[in-house]
Amino acid sequence: MTSGERRAEIDRQLDASLGVFDGRLRREQEVLAQQRGGGGGGVGPATTESGAGSANGAGAQGKAGGNAGGGGQSGNMPGGQGNGQGSSSGKTGSGQSDGQGDSQGGASGGQSGGASRGAGQGAGQSGGQGGSMGGGTQQGGGGRAPSDVPDGHDDDIVARQIREAAMKETDPELRDKLWQEYKDYKKNSKG
Amino acid sequence: MNPFKFHSWVLAAVLVSFLAGCVTHESRPLPQILAKPATAQIPESQLLDVGVQLFDPNIPTDEKEREKAGISADVRKAEARFMPNKLRETLESTGQWGQVRVVPPESDAMDVRIAGKILKSTGSVLHLEITVTDATGRQWLDKTYQSVADVRSYKDGNMTPRDPFQNVYSTIANDILAAREKMAAADLESIHRVAELRFASSLAPYAFKDYLSNDKQGQYRVVRLPAQEDPLYERMERLRERDYALVDTLNEHYSVFAGNMSESYNSWRKYSYNEIEAQDEAKRTALTRKLLGAAAIIGGVLAASKSSTYAGDVIGTAAVIGGVYIAKSGFDKGAEVKLHADSLKQLTDSFQSEVQPMVVDVEGRTLQLKDSAEEQYHEWRRLLKELYENETGLPVVQTPAAAPPAAPAAPNSGG
Numbered sequence: 001m002t003s004g005e006r007r008a009e010i011d012r013q014l015d016a017s018l019g020v021f022d023g024r025l026r027r028e029q030e031v032l033a034q035q036r037g038g039g040g041g042g043v044g045p046a047t048t049e050s051g052a053g054s055a056n057g058a059g060a061q062g063k064a065g066g067n068a069g070g071g072g073q074s075g076n077m078p079g080g081q082g083n084g085q086g087s088s089s090g091k092t093g094s095g096q097s098d099g100q101g102d103s104q105g106g107a108s109g110g111q112s113g114g115a116s117r118g119a120g121q122g123a124g125q126s127g128g129q130g131g132s133m134g135g136g137t138q139q140g141g142g143g144r145a146p147s148d149v150p151d152g153h154d155d156d157i158v159a160r161q162i163r164e165a166a167m168k169e170t171d172p173e174l175r176d177k178l179w180q181e182y183k184d185y186k187k188n189s190k191g
Numbered sequence: 192m193n194p195f196k197f198h199s200w201v202l203a204a205v206l207v208s209f210l211a212g213c214v215t216h217e218s219r220p221l222p223q224i225l226a227k228p229a230t231a232q233i234p235e236s237q238l239l240d241v242g243v244q245l246f247d248p249n250i251p252t253d254e255k256e257r258e259k260a261g262i263s264a265d266v267r268k269a270e271a272r273f274m275p276n277k278l279r280e281t282l283e284s285t286g287q288w289g290q291v292r293v294v295p296p297e298s299d300a301m302d303v304r305i306a307g308k309i310l311k312s313t314g315s316v317l318h319l320e321i322t323v324t325d326a327t328g329r330q331w332l333d334k335t336y337q338s339v340a341d342v343r344s345y346k347d348g349n350m351t352p353r354d355p356f357q358n359v360y361s362t363i364a365n366d367i368l369a370a371r372e373k374m375a376a377a378d379l380e381s382i383h384r385v386a387e388l389r390f391a392s393s394l395a396p397y398a399f400k401d402y403l404s405n406d407k408q409g410q411y412r413v414v415r416l417p418a419q420e421d422p423l424y425e426r427m428e429r430l431r432e433r434d435y436a437l438v439d440t441l442n443e444h445y446s447v448f449a450g451n452m453s454e455s456y457n458s459w460r461k462y463s464y465n466e467i468e469a470q471d472e473a474k475r476t477a478l479t480r481k482l483l484g485a486a487a488i489i490g491g492v493l494a495a496s497k498s499s500t501y502a503g504d505v506i507g508t509a510a511v512i513g514g515v516y517i518a519k520s521g522f523d524k525g526a527e528v529k530l531h532a533d534s535l536k537q538l539t540d541s542f543q544s545e546v547q548p549m550v551v552d553v554e555g556r557t558l559q560l561k562d563s564a565e566e567q568y569h570e571w572r573r574l575l576k577e578l579y580e581n582e583t584g585l586p587v588v589q590t591p592a593a594a595p596p597a598a599p600a601a602p603n604s605g606g
Contacts, residue, residue: 006581007422014426014574018433021567025436028560032443036450157478158518161485165492174496181492181511188515189522 149179150186159185221341223353226364229286237379239325239371240386242294242301242438243279245445246271246319247308261313263539265547266459269452270312272553274319276449278305279442281360287368290435292442295561300438302326302386305367314464315340317356321363323370326386328410331370336362345461355460385411390434391427394568395575397587398423423579430571437564441557448553452546459542463535470531477524484518487511 001009145151145167152163162185166178248267251257257264275293282291294300303325310318316339323332340355354360371379385403389411392399404414417424488511495507576587 003581007578010574010578010581011426014571014578017567017570017574018429021433021564022436024560024563024567025433025440028440029443032440032447035447156522157481158485158488158521161482162488165489171496174493177492177496178489181488185488185515185518 146179149183155186156189159189220343221339221358223341224358224361224365226281226285226361227287227368228284233287234376236383237376238289239302239379239382240289241279241282241291241303241305242298243275243282243291243305244294244296244298244307246274247296247306249309261535261539263543265543265550266539267309267312268550269456269546270309272445272550273449273452273456274309274312275305275307276445277354277357278307278360278363279446281357281364282367285364285368287364287371290439292438293445294438294441295557298438299326300386300390300434302382303331303367305363310335311337313467314345314355314460314462315467317359319359319363323367325382326389326411327382328408332366334366338362340460340464342464344457345464352457355464381413384413384416387431388413388417390431391417391424394427394430394572395423395579397576398579399427422582423575426575426578433567437560441560444553444557444560448549452549455542455545459538462538466531466535466538470528470535473524473527473531477521477528480517480521480524482521484514484516484521487514487517490514 145163152160155163159182162178162182166175166182169175169178248264248271250262250264250267251260272293279291279293282288289302292301296306298304303323306322306324308320310320312318316337318335318337320335321332322330324330336359338356338359341353341358342355344352344355344357346352388399388402392403399417402413402415402417403411406412491507491510491512491514493507494510495504498504498507579585580587
């Protein structure tokens with residue numbers, strides 16, 4: 001075989017290969033055209049299930065199904081929202097208290113400074129105790145918590161504020177009222 | 192009790208009640224940024240083709256991390272295909288560029304290549320990391336973009352809404368344009384030539400690798416050009432046309448996919464935006480009410496105990512009761528936070544279940560197409576080699592690390 005014949009033979013093979021490639025792309029384009037054309041029809045009668053079910057299918061049906069799902073979704077969104085509201089009420093306590101952790105810390109820090117100052121003026125014994133209000137059960141400007149007061153490990157932000165105020169209070173009468181308010185609040189918040 | 196102090200507490204309690212009911216947060220429409228359109232015809236030799244690669248979805252492998260960030264893997268995968276399409280539409284609309292196509296992540300077929308990574312995407316905010324390089328290897332851009340949603344896009348009755356993050360895409364388009372405008376005409380023409388020679392070299396490195404060189408920065412430069420009548424190069428141009436056709440077809444798949452998910456994605460973003468805003472608002476209000484409620488309780492106790500009058504006792508007691516009420520309303524708001532979080536998760540689950548089959552579908556189709564094309568490319572490499580040997584009479588020494596051509600080269604990509 002001469003060089004020219006060999007080149008012609010290679011070109012023939014290349015043309016054939018390009019033809020196969022072109023054919024493959026043409027078929028793909030036809031499928032895409034069907035998908036573009038047929039997609040709109042799928043929207044109307046659609047449900048979410050039809051979108052999911054058709055997705056693994058081949059060709060234009062997969063597309064129609066996908067669009068159908070889109071139609072279903074629009075209608076489905078507000079429904080999903082409604083269900084969420086209905087089902088999630090009444091079980092928010094723990095999630096919320098976790099979420100407030102940082103903010104509580106910030107508030108406690110502010111109160112802690114106040115505790116140190118109050119203690120210094122009042123009993124003059126607190127020294128470095130000002131920062132201890134986080135634990136809350138030992139020393140403060142006004143003394144320790146009464147024995148009938150629950151420990152503050154499960155205090156929410158409001159209870160903690162009242163507790164801190166009671167711990168800092170040097171007036172015994174006022175302190176008792178704050179502790180009473182604290183106990184009432186704890187009792188009611190549990191109920 | 193000091194009357195001033197007493198009245199301060201009462202005033203505070205009243206103020207607390209007022210504030211607790213009035214904490215609001217308002218989102219405003221953003222000024223619209225437009226992509227700069229071409230005002231004069233760009234010479235064809237300088238009209239660069241752009242490939243926008245599918246974005247990196249940036250999905251954390253750890254499930255807890257995903258949950259914490261509120262990331263749904265399927266939604267992110269869908270967004271990694273949807274967002275490049277938005278960027279493509281934006282670039283095309285300017286008339287500043289040649290062909291603009293969405294291409295698989297490994298593709299370097301085009302003159303300019305845009306790669307993106309989704310850093311954060313919700314109905315409320317979008318953060319993207321964008322890198323732009325050209326065929327010579329020169330980096331044009333490496334920048335992070337972020338924006339809040341334009342709430343006008345979420346208004347009911349808006350039949351053809353502007354994408355809520357269109358400002359991000361327009362800004363990227365304008366930045367890429369600014370980078371191009373800094374370059375000399377000769378540089379732009381060189382990019383196009385390098386892209387063609389890199390394609391030729393990927394299919395027949397033994398014949399074309401010497402036309403290009405790498406400089407110290409690793410950038411390609413054209414050393415010399417093939418002769419017009421070079422039989423190998425003539426055929427290469429035919430193959431290049433097929434390569435473009437393949438890129439077009441893949442782009443069309445991504446475009447159809449983006450069109451399919453568009454309506455439900457927009458709905459998801461709109462409703463999730465509402466939930467995110469409401470959740471943030473509820474968080475702020477809940478905390479404010481709790482703190483203010485506590486202040487009112489303490490103030491009420493102090494006021495009542497220090498008061499020497501019946502009226503003072505009554506007001507102090509009322510402040511305590513009011514404080515408890517406000518604090519309780521704070522906890523009720525806290526319940527709302529959880530409720531909005533649950534709603535948001537339900538919305539995402541619902542959208543995920545819808546979009547997941549679409550992602551599987553487009554992944555399957557494009558993978559099949561690339562696999563099929565790769566077989567053809569393999570055959571073309573063989574025929575080109577035979578043609579080269581026939582023309583030169585020299586045997587080709589196979590080099591193991593010939594760079595494969597662009598789009599179909601990596602059948603294992605996520606395309």
